[in-house]
Amino acid sequence: METAEALHSAAIRLLRLVRTEDAQSGVGPAQLSALSVLVFRGELTLGELAALEQVRPPTMSRIVDGLVQRKLAQRVSAAADRRAVKLTATAQGRTLLLAGKARRVRALAKRMAAFTKDEIKTLEAAAELLGKL
Amino acid sequence: METAEALHSAAIRLLRLVRTEDAQSGVGPAQLSALSVLVFRGELTLGELAALEQVRPPTMSRIVDGLVQRKLAQRVSAAADRRAVKLTATAQGRTLLLAGKARRVRALAKRMAAFTKDEIKTLEAAAELLGKL
């Protein structure tokens, strides 16, 4: 439990630090997060994306409206099931997202410059463990 | 850089996992986050709280409106500078926040049950390192 609490606090602090970089993208947090899923997981239906993002379909529908207006994603009617909508990131969307993520990671790496090699090893190992959650 | 990226992803995943618990509190994320700062750092002015939460004063003013309406926090005019407003969490606010945080931590600890003692040691060490960021 103590470790869980410490990790929880650390995660909040970490994301609070990097969040400041996102303003530069000119895109809101929900749109950025949804776009990230589209870029890294590829084509998804709206319902699948809503589930992954832990929001209801109407919310995701509007988030996607924003992404489409900004030409960062595309809506395509699914061939197999014409009720469904297939979503993909555009090249522009991919570029914007990767640039934003790189800014975040660079900001974090800069803060980590004071760590020793052994400390980095520990952090690396911890990150891998957390991937199994 | 690779470690920074891995930690970044891990932090996002971790908070995504625990976020599901927050719906039970019946209070929005911005109010919960602001209340958390009030509980753990004690009395603050509105401007100080806005800076810590990385939002502008008008945004924080409205978040505090919500907390006050729900009787989770109090506004008190500051004695030394009557332009300023001192904010404190109420007993009810403290209780609600601590219950919510406990739910989050329990949910995370449950997911961590499969880890060995050595792995927990690694995570503990990593959390402490991240506290220095």
Added chain:
DNA sequence: CGCTAATACTTAGCATAGCTAACTTATAGT
């Protein structure tokens, strides 16, 4: 085959949460 039920998404309308601009009140600096 055709009717009903279920599914995928959208629309409408509400609350919360972010911003800038402009206003009010109080303090500070000549």
Added chain:
DNA sequence: ACTATAAGTTAGCTATGCTAAGTATTAGCG
């Protein structure tokens, strides 16, 4: 005192969350 600065609030915009209800399509079944 007079002006400038500082702290909060108010007003009004956009974005993001929800539920309820509507539309279109697919599935189930007699």
